[in-house]
Amino acid sequence: MTIRKSRILTLALAAAGIALFQSGPSAAQADLNPPMPNVMLLVDSSGSMERKASDDQFPMCDPTGAQASERSRWIDAMEVLTGSIQNYRCESVDRGSNAFKQEYTLSGPPPYDFQYALPYHRPLSGTCTPGPGVK
DSSP: OHHHHHHHHHHHHHHHHHHHHOOOOOOOOOOSSOOOOOOOOOOOOSSGGGSOTTTSSOOOOOTTSSSOOOOOHHHHHHHHHHOOOTTEEEEEEOTTSHHHHHHHOOSSSOOTTTTOSSOEEEEEETTBOOOTTOO
């Protein structure tokens, strides 16, 4: 009987040891500096971004604020990415004008969209707009 009791005791201790040292589910600690998401935006550059999303017409722009200015698809995309433009207005700019060429030429050839048939609907916040050389 003592041999049988010692075997039972040995088996019981072995089972208890296995149960005691068995690991539970593990989880990794939270990453404190996760990598930034890698995002690519594909935006149509054929001219359709200068039209309104609602009815495919050009937006009405009034830089004076006497009438409400409408947003183009480009402005919608800008506001989604950067936030709403306060006191929104827009100005329709002729890309074939000499003034457009002078404003957007940095040094060398004219801007790639110089002489483009569709106007640029420049966003304004009140009467203010960021532009080249403006501080």
